[in-house]
Structures are given as structure tokens and as C-alpha cells.
Amino acid sequence: MSWLILLLSAVAEAVWATALGESEGFSVLGPTIVFFVFLAISMAGLGWAVRRIPLGTAYAVWVGLGAALTVSYAIATGEEPLSALKVVFLLGIVGAVVGLKLVPHDTPTAERDVDVRD
Template identity: 65%
Template sequence: MPWFVLLASAVFEAVWATALGMSDGFSRPGPTSVFLAALTVSMLGLGWAAQHIPIGTAYAVWVGVGAALTVAYAMATGSESASPVKVVFLAGIVAAVIGLKLVPESPRTGPRRSSGKGRAPDGAPAHGPESDRR
């Protein structure tokens, strides 16, 4: 489910980026409204997905898919020129995103921040001098 939400958020990133270009510096209310709505949905989805997918991977996928879709849409509508070289590089972005999904996640190392006072990084109650420093 986190990957689905992340990809949907990337689609909304492409929507807000396209609407931003169509808003003429936020002077057109329609595209500006679409920009604000899509931006909100996109950021909420990215934030939620980043709770389940490492932020570096989530952000790279979000940006990569969003950018590729934005360029593909611009080429399809004729607002940006299309060329075989651009298509190859866009395919490279998509391949990199697929690669990030296929790479097994390694266990996290190092201490995590505690979410509660008096708790060790793993959530267990802290004991000893370390717990007194908080």
C-alpha cells in the first residue's frame, strides 16, 4: 500500500507541476486551484508513504515519477518538443524507479530517536544514567 500511495502522490506531483505552468504566476484561478489541491494531496501522500518507505527512496521515486510524467504530458500535448533521446532518458528515470523498488531494503542501523521521554530507542523503558540526561 505505501508504494501505491507514493506512486499516486507522484501523479499528483505531475498534476500540480503542470497546473503551476498553466497558472501564469498564479494569476489564473482555475489552474491555481488545481495546483493547490494537487500539491496538498501530493504532499500528504508523500508524507504518509515516507513513514513506511525510507525517505531517500520515497523522495527519489516521487520526484522521478512526477518529473517523468510532467515531461511526458508536455510532450504529448505539444507544449514541449519530443525526441527519441528524451524518451530514452525518461525511460532511464522509470528504470531507476523500478530498480529502487526491486532493491531489498537493508535493516536500519544506528540508534533511532525515542518517541517518549524515558524510553530507549527501541521503545523499551530506559534504565541507568542515559535516561537521566533527558
């Protein structure tokens, strides 16, 4: 469930990042509202996910997927040109995110059964 929440918060990150660009410095009301709503959703999801996923891993996944989705959306809408190198680097980001998911990690320190007598 933590990974699903993290992925959804990364999508929310891409939404707020896109809305930030469309808000024209917070001078357009609609995108400004979308920005603040999705910023809150994204941060709350990231905060929830790091209860079970190590912070460094969760943050890298959140930023990486958010960035990849933001660029992909900009390409799909014609705001950014498509190039072979962009595709390669976007696939690299996604590959790195998948790799971070596949790497085993211990339970966060706060949840470990630690024997203080050791």
C-alpha cells in the first residue's frame, strides 16, 4: 500500500508542477488552486509513504517519477519537443525507479525490534 500511495503522490507532483507553470506566477486562479491542492495531496502522500519506505528511496522515486511524468506531459501537449535523447533519459529515470523498488530494504529503524541490551 505504501508504494501505491507513493506512486499516486508522484502523479500528484506532476499535476502540481504542471499547474505551477500554467499559473503564470500565481496570477491565473484556476491553475493556482490546482497547484496548492495537488501540492498538499502530493506532500501528504509522500509523508505517509515514508512511514514504511526509507526516506531516501521514497524521495528519489517521488522526484524521479514526478519529473518524468511532468516532462512526458509537456511533450504530449507540444510544450516541449520530443527527442531521442529525452526518451532515453526518461526511460533511464523510470528504470532507476523500478530498480529502487526491486532493491530489498530493511524495515525503517523506528519499526525494528531493537534490543537495547545489545
